[in-house]
Amino acid sequence: MSESLRVKSSQYIDETTRVSFKFNGTTYYGFKGDTLASALLANNVHLVGRSFKYHRPRGIMTSGSEEPNAIVQINPNTNRTEPNVRATEVEIYEGMEASSQNCWPSVNFDIGGINNFLSPLFPAGFYYKTFMWPASFWEKYEYFIRHSAGLGKSPTSNDPDIYDHRNIHYDVLVVGAGISGILAAKNAAKNNYKTLLLDEKSELGGSTIYENNESNKIDNKISSEWLKKEIEELKNINNLEIKTRTSVAAYHQYNYLLARENFTDHLDKKDKTNKIRQRLLKIRAKKVILATGALERPMIFNNNDRPGIMLSSAIKKYSDFYGVACGRKIVFFTNNDSAYESALSLNDKGIKVEAVVDIRKQSETNLEKRVIDAGIKIHWEHTVVDTSGYKKLNNVSIMKLSNDGTSVTGNKISISCDCLGVAGGWTPAVHLYTQSGGKLAFDEDKKIFIPNKNNSDQISVGSCCGDFKLDEILKNLNEKLKVFLDITKTDFENITVHNDQEMSKRNIWLLPSDKALGKTKPFVDYQNDATAKDIKLALREGFRSIEHVKRYTTTGMGTDQGKLGNMHALGIIADTAGVKMGELGTTTFRPPYTPLTFGTIVGRNVGKFFDIFRRTPMNDWHVEQKAEFENVGQWKRAWYYPINGETMDQAVQRESKAARESSGILDASTLGKIDIQGSDASEFLNRVYTNAWSKLGIGKCRYGLMLNEDGMVYDDGVTTRLDENHYLMTTTTGGAANVLGKLEDYLQTEWPELDVYLTSVTDQFATASLCGPNSKKILKKIIPDLDLSDENFPHMSFKEAKIGSIVCRIMRISFTGEQSFEINVQASYGKDLWEKCIEAGKEFNITPYGTETMHLLRAEKGFIIVGQDTDGTMTPVDLQMDWIVSKKKYDFIGKRSLYRSDTMREDRKQLVGLLTDDPNVVLEEGAQIVSELNKKPVEMLGHVTSSYFSPNLNKSIALAVVRGGKDMMGKKLFIPMEDKTINVTVSNPVFFDQTNERLNA
Amino acid sequence: MFVINCPYCGERDQQEFKAGGEAHIERPKQPTELSDDEWAEYLFMRKNIKGVQYERWNHAHGCRKWFNMVRDTSNDEIKAIYKMGEKPPSI
């Protein structure tokens, strides 16, 4: 098993450091610098996974991020496990474990493989067509589909690694450090641009760096030697930063790019701890140079997916960069010259190349001659019609192509081999370019999409813009850089470049076989198992848009986003439908270019940093008292204070009773507070609230209701007139920021003539709300010299006072129906104030209560909570709050909408009270309300918005919105639940103290 | 992610801003004089242009000022930014 296929020492692999790793349970050895793929190939392991739908054995196809097959789970069953990792990208380290992902129970024996023999039953759209009906069967289907698909497993325990985010700014960002990117970055930096150069690989230099071919020369040196000198010079340039193992995931508008910098994935286990694993770079660049290169295309022929069938360029890289032979008997299959370079390179290293199968007519270029001289047979105008070998390729069959390329003739030739290198030409990697909003143009001659028009400051250089030959790459790069960087010359103006003149390529998107298409398996998308047949079927069934064909056949929808096969899919569609590829357009490439870990996306925002939360100054006291908390917007509010193991219900009943019988205290610091000043402050309030404000005396408070322009209730709260031109507005806790934003909007854009200034002071004050019949006595103890008589300090008024030297603002206002005092102090004194109140209230059994009791107490009084009893569709009239809508005011926000035909309807949902016939039954909030039980379909009149058991009334109470509810007083309605129907009677929404006697008792 | 040139603060990242919909829709001075249809026109009707659109933006996490922007919605090119109350440039 572990026969070594190392061919020759490679300068990029550290052969002195042997690394052991496990793949599917077997231990193998590789060298430092190997990727998992190169190390497996060195051990003659090609079979790495099973395909998604048919579970066909699949092998390593590429040497980069475009890999569709070799998708593995790293370190399975550990908390560092990661699914969907490309074996061609991940570097091995001592002790690493990896396993095949899409196979069960094992890669060698895969139960799902039976789908392969059943494949006539699995055409395009199979899942859509079959599993959609009957709908009730979906759960059963889903179980089997999910189980046999198995797209990796997510970790089940916390990720131990550290992730980071960083914002960085550059004059020039260069993406891709191949020969074009290196020269671009060097010339940018040398001309005083602060420059960043990124590459996803561990080494700079792209594919040129391991080029040993005599046919590509710069200044009479082999191109790799020349480039090494250039890379050496980069070290001496000051304003150039280089990051390797860094892949750009997204390119957004305005030159905003996201890149993932990888620090520890290649390190040994012991070196990984306490280091940042990956960092998300948020890059703003004034100028961007894309040098993202090109991806080699496969070719689409029958059984083109067996382990051992690889891209020609990948075979070359494994040999030249990693020093690994991908086979002992290799055949190349090509439509262009690049396979010849691979063949020569392998031949130089003593790897046997059996033959080159070329679909083009015979030619006699230099390159071909050298291949023949090396004793390699060339089969001109031939195509592969079939391959064999279930888990590993062992044979290819070839036949002569007809002149038009649509059929084959003559005898079948069989070639025994263990590896087939496929060279279908090159596809410029334009993914990032299109993400940035750039538009593509189709080059009919080269059959490629190339960058055309974009509106950010960027250029594409090198093979990602369609330049494939070294001389044209460097010539065009030179001209483009001078314009883009606004410089008169580059430092490579005068080099001499030599490369063999290629003969042009011959493009056939779908190669013929001697068998009918229906009997063949020409895969277009390896990861999603979509074949050329599927695409043709989709077209026959009437799909025309490329986006529709993509979704129907799932072509290009895998984790690789179809980097290899998308062009062929387009080509086959164009050929079949008889349209031009340029007119067809491409599918959209979406970020990320390669998958990102969740860790990278969230960075440091994990655990308690996941979201922002706000705590009141009294928070520590609530914690000490073991209060339960609830989230209200970003606030953590005390919800209830259980004692002696009380349930929430028990605690709330106790708190509610205490607040009405003696005294309660609520932390109301979270209420939004807006300080309003200016000579037009009163006029401003007149315009934003439904009621009148001009006549409110200084030192008085008033409740206000705020609408949206559509007439719907938006917020409510009490506003106090502190002085002639000075008000303090309170808003709901959750609505504070939005209310401020809305008021600013009107002030700045509609009424700039008003002299009004708004300042948020929510965080500047802490508020303790004392309530209950003994609240006055408690306040008297704290501030003995304040006259608390109803004459001096009546309900709905305000006093400024001092507790010792601390200034406080006291409002006598009530949200519970009891006498209440809201004491506001500077936030830093909040806890001190609270403790003083608790101390003074001890003899009156002062009871701290939380938001739940507050809600119950106000429901007893029928006070609404905006956002609970309203939902953005309720007018003040719907809420039976007509009393607060001024008839006299000419205008206020939302006034006109109250007279629209729709808001005037009598049968709108209106707020009512509900009493259950059985006073012990508490309704569920959200429960639906009906008037006739037997009517079908059931007519739903509305729903319960607030519901509690009232300890002070000793019965169940509820608020609800009911269609036409205003006129239903006393009417019997029904609430059908799953197990029973509850009978209710419509009532006044004010259940407790309807005459407000307690406010002044 | 745009870079927006706040007329009061200068260039800032888009995440500091809030979009506020179509610009130059003035609140009627006398809403009560309007018919339901006229009021609905003000309240609900927006053009949502593909192409050059005049819109409102707020530097919500900055100076809190509202301003206007001319943006080509087809490619997100920001063509002009001007203060509230200023005459819209013709593009």
Ligand SMILES: [Zn+2]
């Ligand atoms: Zn600003």
